[in-house]
Amino acid sequence: MNFSSTQKAYLAGFLDGDGSIYVRLKPNEDFRYGFQVAPYIVFFQSSKDRKNFEMICALIGVGCLRERNDGMLEYVIQRQHVIKEFLLDISPYLLLKKGQADLMLQILEKKSEVRCKEDFVVLMKLIDCFRELNYSKKRKIHMLTP
Amino acid sequence: MNFSSTQKAYLAGFLDGDGSIYVRLKPNEDFRYGFQVAPYIVFFQSSKDRKNFEMICALIGVGCLRERNDGMLEYVIQRQHVIKEFLLDISPYLLLKKGQADLMLQILEKKSEVRCKEDFVVLMKLIDCFRELNYSKKRKIHMLTP
Numbered sequence: 001m002n003f004s005s006t007q008k009a010y011l012a013g014f015l016d017g018d019g020s021i022y023v024r025l026k027p028n029e030d031f032r033y034g035f036q037v038a039p040y041i042v043f044f045q046s047s048k049d050r051k052n053f054e055m056i057c058a059l060i061g062v063g064c065l066r067e068r069n070d071g072m073l074e075y076v077i078q079r080q081h082v083i084k085e086f087l088l089d090i091s092p093y094l095l096l097k098k099g100q101a102d103l104m105l106q107i108l109e110k111k112s113e114v115r116c117k118e119d120f121v122v123l124m125k126l127i128d129c130f131r132e133l134n135y136s137k138k139r140k141i142h143m144l145t146p
Numbered sequence: 147m148n149f150s151s152t153q154k155a156y157l158a159g160f161l162d163g164d165g166s167i168y169v170r171l172k173p174n175e176d177f178r179y180g181f182q183v184a185p186y187i188v189f190f191q192s193s194k195d196r197k198n199f200e201m202i203c204a205l206i207g208v209g210c211l212r213e214r215n216d217g218m219l220e221y222v223i224q225r226q227h228v229i230k231e232f233l234l235d236i237s238p239y240l241l242l243k244k245g246q247a248d249l250m251l252q253i254l255e256k257k258s259e260v261r262c263k264e265d266f267v268v269l270m271k272l273i274d275c276f277r278e279l280n281y282s283k284k285r286k287i288h289m290l291t292p
Contacts, residue, residue, distance in 0.1 A: 009152035010159035010239055016202075017163025017189075043163075045242075052242045056162075059241075093156055095205075096191075096198045 001062060003089055012093030014056065019043045021087075021100040022134055023107055023127045033120040037111055037127070039104060041077040041086065049073075062086065084108050099133050147208060149235055158239030160202065165189045167233075167246040168280055169253055169273045179266040183257055183273070185250060187223040187232065195219075208232065230254050245279050 003011070015021070020042045028036040043060075045053040047067055053075070057065050063077040077083055084105060091101045103126065110123050149157070161167070165188060172182040189206075191199040193213055199221070203211050209223040223229055230251060237247045249272065256269050 006151050006155035006239060009155035010162075010241070013156035013159025013161075014163040015159075016156075017160040017165065019163065049242060055241050093152060095156070095201050096195060 001085055001089060007059065008090045009093040011056075011060065012090040012095075014043065015041070015090065016094060016096040018045070019097070020134070021097055021104050022130050023104065025124065025127055033117060035124075037107075037123065039078070039080060039083055039108065041083055041104075043075040045073045045075075047071045047073050060086075080108055080111075100130065103129055103133065147231055147235055153205065154236045155239040157202075157206065158236040158241075160189065161187070161236065162240060162242040164191070165243070166280070167243055167250050168276050169250065171270065171273055179263065181270070183253075183269065185224070185226060185229055185254065187229055187250075189221040191219045191221075193217050193219050206232075226254055226257075246276065249275055249279065 020040070022040055022042075024038045024040065026036040026038055027034060030036075041063070043053075043056065043063075048071075050073060053073055054065070057063065057075045060075065060077070062079070062082045063075045065073060065075050067073055077086060087101045087105055091098065091105075094101055107123065107126050110119070110126060114120050114123055167187050168185075170184045170186065172184055173180060174182040176182075187209070189199075189202065189209075194217075196219060199219055200211070203209065203221045206221065206223070208225070208228045209221050211219060211221050213219055223232060233247045233251055237244065237251075240247055253269065253272050256265070256272060260266050260269055
C-alpha cells in the first residue's frame, strides 16, 4: 500500500462513515483452542452504486469484493498483515473508529503471541471488547474446549 | 471554513460513506412558484455514538445537530452559501457522490438566476435529476401552480 496523506484521510472518513472493523470467533474444532480468530475490515455499499464503489475498492486494492444475497456489496480485507498495514496507515485520520482500530492492532499482536490456553483466554476477552465498541446486540459467552 | 487538505479528504470520505446530498421541493404557497427549494447536506450517525460524532460536527462547524425520533443523529447543513463553500472544498476528493455535488452546485447557480416560470421549470428538472443519482424510489410529478 502506498497511499498519499489525502488518500489515507479519505479512506479513514469512508471507513468511519460506512465501514466496520471487527473480529469473529468462529467455533472450529480444527483449531487448537476450538475457535478460529477471524479479523475483518469491511466496507459496504448498495450494489446499485457498484461502478463508483469499484473505484474505492481499486484504490484500496488489498481486499475482495463480494455481493450479498440482499443486494449489498461488501469489500472485505481479511489477511492479517494487510489489516495491520492498512490500519497503521489510516488510523491517524480516524475519528469515529479509532478505538476499534487500536483494539484490532492489539488483538493481532496478542494473537501472534499466544502460547497457551491462558493466553488464548486473554485474547478472547480482548475480542469481546468489540461488542462494546460496535454496539453489538449479540453477547455470546464463549467456552473453551477442555 | 478553513480545512486542511487531509480534513477535506476525510470529510469527502465520510460524506461518501455516510452522508447525503439532495434538494427537496416543498409545496408552499408562500413562494412565488408554489414550491420552496430546500437544499441539504446531511451526515447520519447512531445516537449511541454521539460523543465521537460531535467531534466530526465540530470539525465541520457550519451545520446543526438534531436527533430524530428513531434514535438517529443528523448533522444538517442547510444554508446555501455554506453548502456551496463546503462542496467546493471537498468536491475534488469525492469518489461516490461527485455527481450529486456537481448537480447541487449547478442547482444553486440556477436558483439564483430564476427570473420567470420557464427558468423555474428548468430548475425543477435539474432537481429531479437527484432521484436518479440517489436511487430514490419516490418519483413525484411536480405541477407548477398556474
